[in-house]
Amino acid sequence: MRFYQGVNAATGELLAGSFPICELDALDEILGRAKGAFEDYQTIEFSKKGLFLRQIRINLLEIETDLIDRAHLETGLSKPRIKTEFDRTTNQLLLFAGIIERGDWLEISIDTEDNERLPTPKPDLRKWYIPLGPVVVFGASNFPLAYSAIGGDSVSALAAGCSVIVKAHPSHPGTSELVAEMVIKAGKMTGMPDAIFQHVHAQGFELGAGLVEHPLTKAVGFTGSFSGGMALQKLANSRPVPIPVFAEMGSTNPVLLLPNALKNKAAFWAKTLVASLTASAGQFCTNPGIMIGLKSDALDVFVDKFKETLSLEPEQVMLSSSILQNFEAGRETLAKLEEVEFVYCKTPEAHRHVSPSLARVNGVDFIQNPLLHHEIFGPISLLVECADTDEMLKVINSLEGQLTGTVIGDAMDLERFDVHYKTLITKVGRMIFNGVPTGVEVVGSMHHGGPFPATTNSYFTAVGTDAIRRFLRPVVYQNCPNDLLPLALQNKNGLGIYRRINGELSKSDVV
Ligand code: NAP
Secondary structure, eight states: OOEEEEEOTTTOOEEEEEEEBOOGGGHHHHHHHHHHHHHHHTTSOHHHHHHHHHHHHHHHHHTHHHHHHHHHHHHOOOHHHHHHHHHHHHHHHHHHHHHHHHOGGGOOEEEOOBTTOSSSOBOOEEEEEEEOSOEEEEOOTTOTTTTSTTSHHHHHHHHHTOOEEEEOOTTSHHHHHHHHHHHHHHHHHTTOOGGGEEEEBOSSSHHHHHHHHOTTOOEEEEESOHHHHHHHHHHHHHSSSOOOEEEEOOOOOOEEEOHHHHHHHHHHHHHHHHHHHHGGGGOSTTSOOEEEEESSHHHHHHHHHHHHHHHTSOOEEOSOHHHHHHHHHHHHHHHHOTTOEEEEOOOOSSTTEEOOEEEEEEHHHHHHOGGGGSOOOSSEEEEEEESSHHHHHHHHHHOOOEEEEEEEOOHHHHHHTHHHHHHHHTTEEEEEESSOSOOOOOSTTOOOOOSTTSBSOTTOOSSSGGGGGGGEEEEEEESOOGGGSOGGGSSSOTTOOOEEETTEEEOSOOO
């Protein structure tokens, strides 16, 4: 058996612990067990599945300090940032436990029969949602807890009733392993099927590709690069039976800087946006990678303040040496372009560290060069300076699909630029007014998704309770005898959950 070790993100030193690399020939057994566990899981009551998620949270709380220490070493993220992520992860478990128990995610819809209807009788139709089957989750490098072993993808898949196989991200294997142990322990403590959650380590792409291609895999959750997400989607679409890949791949999160707001509060917005850009070394899928403003004195003041604030920012460690290399290569590519001017860029003093940057380009050049539209993952933002409002609209129209869009403007700005921000809304999954794109609430009203290339499917969200929908599909029972229906669909509302009966939401029985 081959093993590998975690790496200290700040020093490059190998960390304690070695992790077995899963080989391709193990996949039949892993997926076979996942299928068996999936089938057994369907017989378990919702309330017990809720207890399983609650127990995972309790187990994680018991190792909180060790987990945060390990994640800090492997990712270079600060301990306070990881603590925030830890809380998000444990709260997410509670949130999804509540979702399972309430049952409203089943979205039951019942339309009763009408035998008197002419010219044809109306059948009895009862719709609900069922889980897809074994789901493969790729741990995300930039969320070692909230989007890795038991992050948003895994917890929503388990809540939906799927079994889960996690491929640990190789940049934080120890963190992933610690979490996985707690999930498996919780499964045992609450009587879940053995293989309801499996966790594997890999080196290289083969195992991940094999997991996606395996005939028993029914869906994939992924957060990472555009190239990685697209490669996995291509594999999934080339299977004899294609499956969905829910890939969240990247976004530049354009921010519209409108003139009145800048005139009145340039320093405030500069500081606020720098804080958003540099949080966790810019390694958020929502960091403000593009800002769009009108050439003006107010914009110049904003740029000066932005530059001044950037210069006070400390150097930071990036998640891994390859992510640092990708960042440097992306910045280098920008620096070679004649039309791009670097307003602020500093070479970091410490090895394996990064400093934030601001670059500038005019609207016409931005529109013409597709390279400038791509995400550079890390603390860099490109300011697009537009000659006038028409050019600004053209710049917005040239943007690709995004996770978020932001508008910074007062009431007069919003009236004057209403076409501009409304055009931006057509490109994004979430529109922020006078705020920053970073910071994603895990609630029912969140949509963390967006048109391609931000994700492979703009209908679905990776964050919030609706994330469960990715791993479910609707099934309708037509004229099924009452006693053969699943309990949730029978005339008597045995689960006491909300159901839509002939268009009305109610907890009543069908009469
Ligand atoms: P990544 O390279 O896309 O890798 C993510 C996961 O997918 C890893 O487990 C990786 O396998 C696997 N993978 C990637 N390409 C694959 C392929 N062709 N076939 C099979 N598996 C594949 O992302 P990353 O390692 O997190 O970071 C690399 C770059 O991704 C960053 O520099 C950044 O540009 C981007 N990124 C973007 C976001 C975002 O939210 N927008 C988040 C993270 C990263 P391995 O086990 O071999 O690594």
